[in-house]
Amino acid sequence: MRQHFGKRDWILLGVLAIIAIAIWGYTSFWQKESAEKAIVTLDGETYGTYDLKRDQTIEIKKDDSVCNVLCIQDGEIFMQDATCPDKLCEKQGKKSHDKETIVCLPNKVVVTVVSADTSGIDSVAN
Ligand SMILES: [Zn+2]
Structure with missing residues (x-):
């Protein structure tokens, strides 16, 4: 010692x-x-907008089958499951800051974190 x-x-x-x-x-x-909402786009079109303050699991469906499962927990988002071969979206981990994204290239899914005052979009989904 x-x-x-x-x-x-x-x-x-x-x-x-x-x-x-x-x-x-x-x-x-x-x-x-800052981080208030997650905007999910599929194939370049808005799929849904989700409140980060509410813990939830979102099944993103393409052609009636689930391609990505997004999880919102404690104000953070992460890709819980995906059908893509590379699983890169799952490896991108948790995001919670304004303008951060999770991208799933094979499934053409993009999830963007936005603050309420810059988005100007009301929570439409749920
Ligand atoms: Zn993926």
């Missing part, structure tokens, strides 16, 4: 703490103020 926890370590800890607080403040700000 060596005692090497000196002044430099405390400075490092302080810097890390500041960064952690900054990230936390930044993400909670965006979750509250």
